[in-house]
Amino acid sequence: MSPYSHETVLLQEAIDGLNIIGSGTYVDCTYGRGGHSAEIIKRLNEHGHLYAFDSDQDAIEAGRKRFAEESTVTFTRENFRRAPAKLDTYGVESVNGVLFDLGVSSPQLDDKTRGFSYRGDEPLDMRMDRQQTLTAEEIVHTWPFESLVHIISRNGEEKFAKPIARAIETEREKTKITSTEQLAALVKHAIPAAARRSGGHPAKRTFQALRIAVNDELQAFEDALSTFVAKLEVEGRLAVITFHSLEDAIAKRTLNMYCSTPELPPGLPVIPEHMKPTMKWINKKPLVPSHEEVEKNRRARSARLRIVEKIRERRA
Ligand SMILES: C[S@@+](CC[C@H](N)C(=O)[O-])C[C@H]1O[C@@H](n2cnc3c(N)ncnc32)[C@H](O)[C@@H]1O
Structure with missing residues (x-):
């Protein structure tokens, strides 16, 4: 293929x-x-x-x-x-x-410019329609804590939505979160070590949640x-x-x-x-x-x- x-x-x-x-x-x-x-x-x-x-x-x-x-x-x-x-x-x-x-x-997953994959280092984009303005980076930087918790828990069915949203909130005060690699690492550290060992890649659910939100x-x-x-x-x-x-x-x-x-x-x-x-x-x-x-x-x-x-x- x-x-x-x-x-x-x-x-x-x-x-x-x-x-x-x-x-x-x-x-x-x-x-x-x-x-x-x-x-x-x-x-x-x-x-x-x-x-x-x-x-x-x-x-x-x-x-x-x-x-x-x-x-x-x-x-x-x-x-x-x-x-x-x-x-x-x-x-x-x-x-x-x-x-x-x-x-x-x-x-879309394979294109390193799209930001859909949590495995590489790509811009935090996730738009299917690149003519729209809302990107994953904008959500991560501008949405309030409560909205982040809501989308990560609802769209990602992620039980650690609160600590993940908290980690995003703390990080974005210090620096720009612009890449999938940065976000994936952040999510991984926000999840308790024991929980990281099951259920696939720890950032999978948060990425799904953001993608769903970006593209409504x-x-x-x-x-x-x-x-x-x-x-x-x-x-x-x-x-x-x-x-x-x-x-x-x-x-x-x-x-x-x-x-x-x-x-x-x-x-x-x-x-x-x-x-x-x-x-x-x-x-x-x-x-x-x-x-x-x-x-x-x-x-x-x-x-x-x-x-x-x-x-x-x-x-x-
Ligand atoms: C799983 S792929 C489809 C694969 C296709 N059936 C094939 O065999 O090649 C999903 C496609 O749907 C598009 N898509 C997802 N949501 C959409 C929407 N709301 N409106 C239009 N296209 C959308 C994506 O851009 C993507 O190209």
Whole structure:
């Protein structure tokens, strides 16, 4: 694998799950390096179309280059929370399938200028969209102690959020924290020695927390899910690959709202049309990668795939 390629996770499962029709309109919300997109494009005929989004300019440039000869795909550098509105401007009212493959790509992790990795010495950046101004360095330097505790404990599920936030606060009074190496060392020392020995790299959870905050990942995902559900045609499918429990909880909770009937008043003989679920789960439990896939690609180990299908439009 080249240093700037991305090993696509749950490729076959996600593509099968989308149940692609050749003349359909599809959306890849997270193009990355196009592993899923390429398989969608292969299945489209001249009437079908794929709209590929990514907030990272490098991803979109790579896609435009790779598919320069391909007329069935349109690339847009945009946060997926604004993708439905962007599709409106393209005159696309409804779609047959939507895919989210969340998180960062390997090229982003490997690029030493991006600051996503706690293993190297990189600028403390972590922006997926380099046109936005908020960086991890700005959060580390300007957010109050309470906000740091909040994001590290919520987005990182880190039980030592307070000592870590305290260490950041003390350090930033003395010096500029500008690199991933500085931050990783600081986090490591803020965690009790005994706790450093389990649960992977001690800075992993804090880096995840900062990355989520820099890119407002959870809110963007929650917003986009509901808007895309409304944009799906009946029999259209939405597939979501998540990489940690916070993302998966949002997918499960949000999609469940559309897949279940709300509590009915007692004695109601039939479910009124407007209360019937508009979506159904294709797989009751999330699909997970095979042992073989995890053996080949460690990054796949926490992946979960959830798929839903639209079964009716919401009626008033
Ligand atoms: C795991 S990678 C996708 C990999 C892709 N499926 C492949 O096979 O190459 C996730 C991609 O989603 C992009 N991304 C993450 N959050 C996004 C958002 N809110 N809007 C648009 N793109 C986003 C990242 O920039 C990254 O390129």
